[in-house]
Amino acid sequence: MKRILIALLAAAMSGVSAFALEAPTGLVILTVKGAVTNTNVGDTAAFDFAMLEKLESRQAVVETPWTTGKTTFEGPLLRAVLQEAGASGKTLTVRALNDYSAEIPIVDAEIATILAIRQDGQRMSVREKGPMMLVYPFDLEPGLYNEKYFSRSVWQIKEIEVAK
Amino acid sequence: MNQRATVKQAAGEGSVALILQILCAVLLFVLILLFVDIARQYRIMEDGVRENALWSVYQLDREVSTLEDSLADLRVQPASAKLHDELALRYDILYSRVDIVEQGKFGSYFADDQQIRGLIADMAAVVRAQQPLFDRYAAGRLPTAAELDELDTALASLALTSQDLLIHTNARLSHERADSRDLILGLERTSFVMLGLLMASVVFLVVTLNRQLRSVRETSRELEVMASQLSEAYEAADAGNRAKSQFMATMGHEIRTPLNAILGMSELLELSELPEDTLYSVKTIRSSGEALLEVINEILDFSKIEHGKLELEQRAFDVCGLAESTVSIIRGRAEDHKNTVILDLPESLNTLFVRTDPTRLRQVLLNLLSNAAKFTHDGTVTLRLREFYREGKLMIRFEVEDTGIGIDEAGLDKLFKPFSQVDASISRRYGGTGLGLTICKQIVEKLGGELGMSSTVGVGSIFWFELAVVPVSREDIKKLTATRDSEEDLPRLKILLVEDNRVNQIVATRFLARLGQDVEIANDGTEAVVLARQQKFDLVLMDMQMPVMDGIEATRRIIAERGPSAETPIIAMTANASDDDRRRCLDAGMSGFESKPVTLERLRKMIADATNPVDETVLPATADISEEAPGLPQPDLSDVMPLQVLPGLGIEGLDEARHAELVDALGEEVFQELVESFFDDATSLMVDLNQAVQKPDPEKIDRVLHTIKGAAVNVGLNEIAVKANALRGHPPSPAQVELLGEEILALKFKLVA
Numbered sequence: 001m002k003r004i005l006i007a008l009l010a011a012a013m014s015g016v017s018a019f020a021l022e023a024p025t026g027l028v029i030l031t032v033k034g035a036v037t038n039t040n041v042g043d044t045a046a047f048d049f050a051m052l053e054k055l056e057s058r059q060a061v062v063e064t065p066w067t068t069g070k071t072t073f074e075g076p077l078l079r080a081v082l083q084e085a086g087a088s089g090k091t092l093t094v095r096a097l098n099d100y101s102a103e104i105p106i107v108d109a110e111i112a113t114i115l116a117i118r119q120d121g122q123r124m125s126v127r128e129k130g131p132m133m134l135v136y137p138f139d140l141e142p143g144l145y146n147e148k149y150f151s152r153s154v155w156q157i158k159e160i161e162v163a164k
Numbered sequence: 165m166n167q168r169a170t171v172k173q174a175a176g177e178g179s180v181a182l183i184l185q186i187l188c189a190v191l192l193f194v195l196i197l198l199f200v201d202i203a204r205q206y207r208i209m210e211d212g213v214r215e216n217a218l219w220s221v222y223q224l225d226r227e228v229s230t231l232e233d234s235l236a237d238l239r240v241q242p243a244s245a246k247l248h249d250e251l252a253l254r255y256d257i258l259y260s261r262v263d264i265v266e267q268g269k270f271g272s273y274f275a276d277d278q279q280i281r282g283l284i285a286d287m288a289a290v291v292r293a294q295q296p297l298f299d300r301y302a303a304g305r306l307p308t309a310a311e312l313d314e315l316d317t318a319l320a321s322l323a324l325t326s327q328d329l330l331i332h333t334n335a336r337l338s339h340e341r342a343d344s345r346d347l348i349l350g351l352e353r354t355s356f357v358m359l360g361l362l363m364a365s366v367v368f369l370v371v372t373l374n375r376q377l378r379s380v381r382e383t384s385r386e387l388e389v390m391a392s393q394l395s396e397a398y399e400a401a402d403a404g405n406r407a408k409s410q411f412m413a414t415m416g417h418e419i420r421t422p423l424n425a426i427l428g429m430s431e432l433l434e435l436s437e438l439p440e441d442t443l444y445s446v447k448t449i450r451s452s453g454e455a456l457l458e459v460i461n462e463i464l465d466f467s468k469i470e471h472g473k474l475e476l477e478q479r480a481f482d483v484c485g486l487a488e489s490t491v492s493i494i495r496g497r498a499e500d501h502k503n504t505v506i507l508d509l510p511e512s513l514n515t516l517f518v519r520t521d522p523t524r525l526r527q528v529l530l531n532l533l534s535n536a537a538k539f540t541h542d543g544t545v546t547l548r549l550r551e552f553y554r555e556g557k558l559m560i561r562f563e564v565e566d567t568g569i570g571i572d573e574a575g576l577d578k579l580f581k582p583f584s585q586v587d588a589s590i591s592r593r594y595g596g597t598g599l600g601l602t603i604c605k606q607i608v609e610k611l612g613g614e615l616g617m618s619s620t621v622g623v624g625s626i627f628w629f630e631l632a633v634v635p636v637s638r639e640d641i642k643k644l645t646a647t648r649d650s651e652e653d654l655p656r657l658k659i660l661l662v663e664d665n666r667v668n669q670i671v672a673t674r675f676l677a678r679l680g681q682d683v684e685i686a687n688d689g690t691e692a693v694v695l696a697r698q699q700k701f702d703l704v705l706m707d708m709q710m711p712v713m714d715g716i717e718a719t720r721r722i723i724a725e726r727g728p729s730a731e732t733p734i735i736a737m738t739a740n741a742s743d744d745d746r747r748r749c750l751d752a753g754m755s756g757f758e759s760k761p762v763t764l765e766r767l768r769k770m771i772a773d774a775t776n777p778v779d780e781t782v783l784p785a786t787a788d789i790s791e792e793a794p795g796l797p798q799p800d801l802s803d804v805m806p807l808q809v810l811p812g813l814g815i816e817g818l819d820e821a822r823h824a825e826l827v828d829a830l831g832e833e834v835f836q837e838l839v840e841s842f843f844d845d846a847t848s849l850m851v852d853l854n855q856a857v858q859k860p861d862p863e864k865i866d867r868v869l870h871t872i873k874g875a876a877v878n879v880g881l882n883e884i885a886v887k888a889n890a891l892r893g894h895p896p897s898p899a900q901v902e903l904l905g906e907e908i909l910a911l912k913f914k915l916v917a
Contacts, residue, residue, distance in 0.1 A: 065268055065269040066264050066268045066269075067267065068267050097257055098223075098230070098257050125256065126253065126256035126257060126259075126260060127256045127259040128260065129260050129263075129264075147216070155260075156257065156260065
């Protein structure tokens, strides 16, 4: 898995380095900066809702400490977003609207971690922890259900910084 | 003492086992408790997988402050659109924060605390009250100054509530942390106690195991000691047993030596002219001596069998001949009890030569027959032989049937047990060692056969045994006959007799003189060596036990000195006829071995063998029959007791075996004289008988008939003896007496040419 990802990342970096990300047409909700090669706004990769919806996604039906009962989260896979941005590095710093941030090792992107943009089918507003929330696959790997991953589960995400 | 210790130890082991069991149960219990405890701790940890309440409340408080700051910025620059947007975003974030605190999963202490719930509800109400303002802004209408003032006031109260919530949450959390620490401490304490228990159990277990091990070592040491004591005891017992065997052998020898002298002398006495009553006494002496010898031999035989030292030989012989001669030996005894002895031989067995141990076979037959004769009065004793094939092997079945007292079932059980007789009164009435049947059974089994019996009280018994035999080919039979012929004429030898016992010297000398031999006497081994150095002898008869120098040593010297008699065959004579002795004799260089008492027949054969060596394994069968069995010298009862005969057994009314024996012992001339004198006597006796019949005088009739019978048997005229005997018991008619007289006359013409 890791190798595939690295290979993908490497491919994104070298072979497809000329590939330029299309410019966002709607409101930018996510900015990926730092070690990224596919840029569209300055030296960052900016994504609007439509761009994110086009990426490989997954639906996760999970319980979280911040929601009541089982909740369906849906959104692009973290690794798909990183690949789209041509990101390569070791850690990600995920920042929220309120400037809360968490450092995430890049291996967390190898599993089915998603950047949820829909909750129970609805777009997430800022009042409902939107516009974007990092959701770990607690449904696939129950071992992740602990404080370590809770603190990494950033909501109201606005940007991701990739560090080498 | 040892036993008590063992009992104590056993009790100790029982309690130790109980303690161990309890310990194991306790250990198990402790382990279960520990597991439950660990499970509980784990559950507590599971419960702990919760969002951090304090952090959330702090975030909420912070968002309130941020919103306040943002509002303050806007009031400074009311026209800034960016600041308006910022304010709206901050409100949204606060809104989500309130949501989180309201809905999120926190510890129960947080969710269940009424005060906390109240504070949160207050805050949520205040925040939600501002929602229309921001919704309107989102729709495009800017908030008025008054509205902002109102928001400012609301936020001021919200900040206070939020602070309260933060402080209260912190206090509650500290309280909770202390509680949880207490719980963990408690758990730790319990774990510690259980661990202590566990360790104590393990220590106890180790100690107990150690003790067990020590006791096992102790026990094994005790066992070793016991084993060595046992083996010592066994050795002592074995030594005792060996001493007993040695004693038996020595006693056997010591008793047999003088007995040999007694028997030999009485045998000689019988041959001399004696008044009838003296002759009778002498015969009684001899028969008693022979009976005694039989008992001794039985005991020695039994001890030999008991020690597994019974050795068998394989010789060819005539089964019928053996049966006949055995029956003839027993006839006398049977006669004493007024029994008829019947020998039932099938034609097919006539002149059948087989190879097995004739000596032992005859021993068994004699024993069974003499038992039958002993326990039967006025009846019949039958020896029946039948041949048959089993699994392709030739088998002979020997049956001894009597019409005697019989044996009941209780008696049958005791029958084959050593030293037991059917009941105590039997041994008083009939005598005997009670070993006979045991020996018979052992011998038959050793010969590869089977011995059994059936009996009915008051009707009689049948003792039988079946033996696999090897038939001998015609060639071998011819060879035997040839050997026998060569024995007929005995050479005159110069014989050195080495014998310390004066009586034995006389016996042997007389026998040898009768056999026409020249005899030189040496009184001990030393004399023998000296004589052998001076002269050349043809044969040396060497006694084994002698003062000064024994037979073995003398033999060695004679051979070692290489004198004129160094090559002379030396034959050992001893009453101590063990296999070991036999080996020692042969080792010393002796060429033969004879057990005492030595009879004329044996001496004769020895002399014959000395000049004309015969293959030891194929000895003449018929000669064997007239011989006494080595190791079990059978009393030659035919001399003393009358014989009976069945039709077809005697040839021309003369018992061939007896004839040969007499001729062998006395020579043909003497035998002829004997026969002639018998007929002379018979003539006068017949006169007496006729007178007695006419009177009639039953007592005299019987006496005369008895005399005729005895005299007839003496010379082997068995047919006359049978007929004379048949007339006894009831007064015979004159016609019968006449018939007997004619019979005698007829034989006289046949024999006395």
